[in-house]
Amino acid sequence: MNMAFTIKEASERLGCSAPTIRYYEKEGLLPYIKRDKHGNRLFEQDHLDWIRLMKCFRATGMKMSLLKQMVNLALDGDSTIPQRKSILNQYKEDLFRRQSELAEALDAVNNKLSIYEDIEMGRASSESQLLNKMENQQHSASDREG
Amino acid sequence: MNMAFTIKEASERLGCSAPTIRYYEKEGLLPYIKRDKHGNRLFEQDHLDWIRLMKCFRATGMKMSLLKQMVNLALDGDSTIPQRKSILNQYKEDLFRRQSELAEALDAVNNKLSIYEDIEMGRASSESQLLNKMENQQHSASDREG
DNA sequence: ATAATCCTTAAACCGCGCTTTAAGGCAACC
DNA sequence: GGTTGCCTTAAAGCGCGGTTTAAGGATTAT
Numbered sequence: 268m269n270m271a272f273t274i275k276e277a278s279e280r281l282g283c284s285a286p287t288i289r290y291y292e293k294e295g296l297l298p299y300i301k302r303d304k305h306g307n308r309l310f311e312q313d314h315l316d317w318i319r320l321m322k323c324f325r326a327t328g329m330k331m332s333l334l335k336q337m338v339n340l341a342l343d344g345d346s347t348i349p350q351r352k353s354i355l356n357q358y359k360e361d362l363f364r365r366q367s368e369l370a371e372a373l374d375a376v377n378n379k380l381s382i383y384e385d386i387e388m389g390r391a392s393s394e395s396q397l398l399n400k401m402e403n404q405q406h407s408a409s410d411r412e413g
Numbered sequence: 414m415n416m417a418f419t420i421k422e423a424s425e426r427l428g429c430s431a432p433t434i435r436y437y438e439k440e441g442l443l444p445y446i447k448r449d450k451h452g453n454r455l456f457e458q459d460h461l462d463w464i465r466l467m468k469c470f471r472a473t474g475m476k477m478s479l480l481k482q483m484v485n486l487a488l489d490g491d492s493t494i495p496q497r498k499s500i501l502n503q504y505k506e507d508l509f510r511r512q513s514e515l516a517e518a519l520d521a522v523n524n525k526l527s528i529y530e531d532i533e534m535g536r537a538s539s540e541s542q543l544l545n546k547m548e549n550q551q552h553s554a555s556d557r558e559g
Numbered sequence: 560a561t562a563a564t565c566c567t568t569a570a571a572c573c574g575c576g577c578t579t580t581a582a583g584g585c586a587a588c589c
Numbered sequence: 590g591g592t593t594g595c596c597t598t599a600a601a602g603c604g605c606g607g608t609t610t611a612a613g614g615a616t617t618a619t
Contacts, residue, residue, distance in 0.1 A: 290607065290608090393491050432577075
């Protein structure tokens with residue numbers, strides 16, 4: 268067994284472009300890719316799994332430079348596990364920060380949307396200053412211009 | 414009343430650089446900024462609130478071009494509210510997508526971390542292939558190499 | 560044999576979102 | 590009246606993360 272994939276197969280399975288994969292390899296994020304006799308890359312399942320993981324981390328804000336640090340540490344063996352844990356724990360903090368940013372944004376969007384509905388239903392007006400139209404944060408809080 | 418702020422005050426209150434604020438204005442994200450007799454910008458509370466909201470949206474992946482669309486629609490009056498709602502609803506979808514990406518990444522990080530702890534405690538080994546060191550997804554799932 | 564389809568590389572290019580630089584104006588303090 | 594410190598503008602520069610281009614090699618199908 269030990270099935271190997273061409274770059275095209277890999278890119279199809281992963282949903283990321285072949286140039287991107289090559290770029291990752293060039294940047295050192297993807298060590299130990301073997302080649303066939305013609306110099307064509309051969310990806311194994313392990314590589315696909317690692318790329319998939321990188322994709323997941325990248326999509327949530329991890330920098331390539333951090334991925335590279337982790338690769339380099341991994342290549343240095345198990346003695347670097349504490350450092351890798353520390354990187355991942357920092358990244359985890361980052362994820363939590365992003366979660367609360369998302370929650371905040373969701374609140375703000377919902378607030379805006381309900382303001383718009385109020386305006387549509389005639390329950391509120393879009394105030395004087397033009398910016399207020401986008402900007403009317405209070406939403407039926409203070410109405411001292413009766 | 415109707416307190417106005419210099420760009421420096423605005424940038425301090427908002428935690429974003431003065432050049433960024435100028436850039437936003439230039440890009441049309443920030444209409445109706447008044448000037449004093451010397452041509453210096455004067456920001457009112459409304460502007461600060463709107464910038465703060467933009468910051469919140471930007472931090473969670475909204476493109477400047479989308480912000481600009483919303484500004485332009487707002488400048489066209491209440492008749493564009495349906496379009497603005499539609500934009501915000503799409504963005505909301507985006508936020509949900511990001512939320513699940515974050516959740517996925519958190520899972521993956523926690524998985525990695527527990528693999529590392531297993532290795533540290535001698536409960537698992539860091540397998541053969543070098544990539545496996547980073548890459549050993551299964552984590553005490555299948556161990557058919559007895 | 561020729562065309563299509565895959566692969567390779569190096570290098571150039573791109574969009575985004577700022578940041579930095581350069582050149583200058585006004586105002587207040589010492 | 591010079592220095593400091595704020596402001597202005599236009600334009601250039603930058604870091605990131607790829608994408609695109611160009612030039613070429615090998616395999617397969619017709």
